[in-house]
Amino acid sequence: MDAEHKLKAARAAAESQAATPETKPTGSADEADCGSAPKADPAAALRARLKDLATRANAGDHKALAELRVFLNDHPEVAEFVGNLAKIAERAWIGLVVDEGVLGRETVQRQLKKLKAELAGEHPTTLEQLLVDHIAVCHLAEHHAQMLAADVSGGTIPQAVLRLKRSESAQKRFLTAIRTLTTLRARAPAGLAPLDSIKIHTPNEKLA
Amino acid sequence: MAWKTRSGHRYYYRTRWQDGRSQTIYYGRGAEAEKQAQQDADRHREKQTRRARLLADEARVAAAELLLHQLTDWTAVLTMATLLLTGHYNHHGTWRRKAFLP
Numbered sequence: 001m002d003a004e005h006k007l008k009a010a011r012a013a014a015e016s017q018a019a020t021p022e023t024k025p026t027g028s029a030d031e032a033d034c035g036s037a038p039k040a041d042p043a044a045a046l047r048a049r050l051k052d053l054a055t056r057a058n059a060g061d062h063k064a065l066a067e068l069r070v071f072l073n074d075h076p077e078v079a080e081f082v083g084n085l086a087k088i089a090e091r092a093w094i095g096l097v098v099d100e101g102v103l104g105r106e107t108v109q110r111q112l113k114k115l116k117a118e119l120a121g122e123h124p125t126t127l128e129q130l131l132v133d134h135i136a137v138c139h140l141a142e143h144h145a146q147m148l149a150a151d152v153s154g155g156t157i158p159q160a161v162l163r164l165k166r167s168e169s170a171q172k173r174f175l176t177a178i179r180t181l182t183t184l185r186a187r188a189p190a191g192l193a194p195l196d197s198i199k200i201h202t203p204n205e206k207l208a
Numbered sequence: 209m210a211w212k213t214r215s216g217h218r219y220y221y222r223t224r225w226q227d228g229r230s231q232t233i234y235y236g237r238g239a240e241a242e243k244q245a246q247q248d249a250d251r252h253r254e255k256q257t258r259r260a261r262l263l264a265d266e267a268r269v270a271a272a273e274l275l276l277h278q279l280t281d282w283t284a285v286l287t288m289a290t291l292l293l294t295g296h297y298n299h300h301g302t303w304r305r306k307a308f309l310p
Contacts, residue, residue: 050286050289051285053289055287057292060297065292069293072293079286081282082279082282085282086279088275089225089275089276092268093230095268096269096272102240130282131283131287141273144269177283180283180284183287183291184287187291187294187296187303187305188290188294
C-alpha cells in the first residue's frame, strides 16, 4: 500500500537527514528527500565511539577517560550537530502538534521560547542549552501524545490503550530529560554561576 | 460485498458478521441493489481514505520519534561524558563524586 511505503520512506528520510554532523536544519523531517539511497551514518559511529569511551571510563579505565577528553576536544562540531538535530526535531513535533495555522504555530513557538528561557537561566553552558532544547522537544512529544490519548473520536479499544501507553512513555521521557538537566546542574553547576560572581575571599590578593 | 453472476445476470450480496456468524443478505439486481452497491463503495472509499490518512500521520510521528530518540541518545552520552570528566562516576544509575581525581 502507498501509505505503508510512505511510512518506511519517512523513517529512512529521518535517518538520512540526521546522519552526518555537518547536516544543517534545512527543513522538517517530512520535507526530506524520501527517494535517497541509505548512506553510512558517521554520526551514529561517533556516538557509539563516545558511548564506548564513556562506558570504559566509568568502569575505571583512566586511559579511556583521557581519550574521552581528547575526543571531545577534537570534535567540537558535535555540539553544533546536536543543536541542529534539536531544531529539526522541534520543527517536526511542532508540525504534529499544530497541524495547520500560522497563529497556532506562532503560539507554540512563543511558549517553547519562554519555557527554554526559564529552564536555561542567564548563562547556560553548551550542554545545558542542548539539554534544555531536548526538554522542549520532549515537552512537545508529550503534548502530542496527550492530545492523541484524549481523542475519543474513533478507533478500537486496543488502539486507545496504545495511545495511552504512548502518552505515559512520553511523560516518562519528559521527566527523565528534566532529571538529566537537574543532575548535571547539581553535579557540575557551571552554567548557573553568574559571570561576575561575588568573591568573599581571594587568596592571592594583597590588601595593603 | 460483491456482485455475483448467476445465469448471465448480476446479483448484489452483502456479507456481514452478526451474532457470531457470517450473514449474507441478498439485494437482487434492481435499483435497490445498485443503491446498496453504491453505498458500500462509498463506505469502502471513505474507510480507505481514513486509513491512508492514519498511516500518513503515523509516518510523520515515526519520523519525529526517530529524531527525538537520536537527540535523547546524544544528550545522554554527552551528559555522561561531561560528568565523567568533572570527576564523577555512575553507580547503578546514580552519579557519585570520585574520592580521588585521576
